[in-house]
Amino acid sequence: MERSEAELIAAVLKGDRASFEPLVAKYSPRVFATARRYARRESEIEDICQEVWLKAFDKLKSFRGEAPFEHWLMRLAVRTCYDFLRGHQRNRESSFSEISEPEEDWLDRFVVDPGSAAEDAEAAKLLIDRVLEKLSPAARLVIQLLEIEDRSVKEIAEITGWSVPLVKVRAFRARGEMRKILSRLTQDKYL
Amino acid sequence: MNLAELQKKLLAAARSNPPDEHVPYAFEKRITAIIAARSAADHWVAWTRGWWRAAASCVAVAVACGVFSLFTPVTTDNSNDLSQDFENTLLASVDQPDVAP
Secondary structure, X not given: OOOOHHHHHHHHHOOOHHHHHHHHHHHHHHHHHHHHHHOOOHHHHHHHHHHHHHHHHHOHHHOOOOOOHHHHHHHHHHHHHHHHHHHOOOOOOOOXXXXXXXXXXXXXXXXXXXXXXXXXXXXHHHXXXXXXXXXXXXXXXXXXXXXXXXXXHHHHHHHHOOOHHHHHHHHHHHHHHHHHHHHHHHHHHHO | OOHHHHHHHHHHHHHOOOOOOOOOOOHHHHXXXXXXXXXXXXXXXXXXXXXXXXXXXXXXXXXXXXXXXXXXXXXXXXXXXXXXXXXXXXXXXXXXXXXXX
């Protein structure tokens, strides 16, 4: 018979390490999807996910079962991704000279007629990834959670551990930072 | 160029492309193996840490005894010296002068 999540967690806390495996198998897809939002290379994504699960194992005692395990785990995952961003800020200062031909085409189409540049195009996805990479870690986290995942300010405060006013301030700054990066992108290309 | 519109378009592009949920083969086995290996290593770490703590305690006791003996005033009066009395009693038979029969 399949054991419930609470039973598995209780067993792990009693020292049965094997009971942790079904939890890893069940929630890894979500953890990987979260990590892929913040890292590009597959090796980095695997490292992040591994760290998330090792942290989860070490901190399992602090899980009190008031909220679903998934929420607790995703909070841990987002915080680990944020730590990763803070440790890997190498690409932020580079210029946009290396954008690919499809990305340039997409931008050209947008300049001529904004309506004709499709949002679901692969080039648009590459371009937004490039822009997000240039944001500061805090700005990227806020843009990702607020604008892309469509989470509320309160939810973001819970996930990140920041206060609600701080999330609002960081969201305001993040939008400004993004606008600046986009203006640099268009200057590099069209001026 | 309308930057606000571009920003909106790009964010919409990000929203319309949710990330892949693919998990590498046997990832959960890898995590369990790492946890098992780590806790085996933890036993050795605990033992080593215990030995170092014991060694540190022994050194602390030795230093405390040394300091105590260094600062304890030495009595010049030998009448109260228990160790000297003990030694004299023990070696009394040896110390006796040979008496010619």
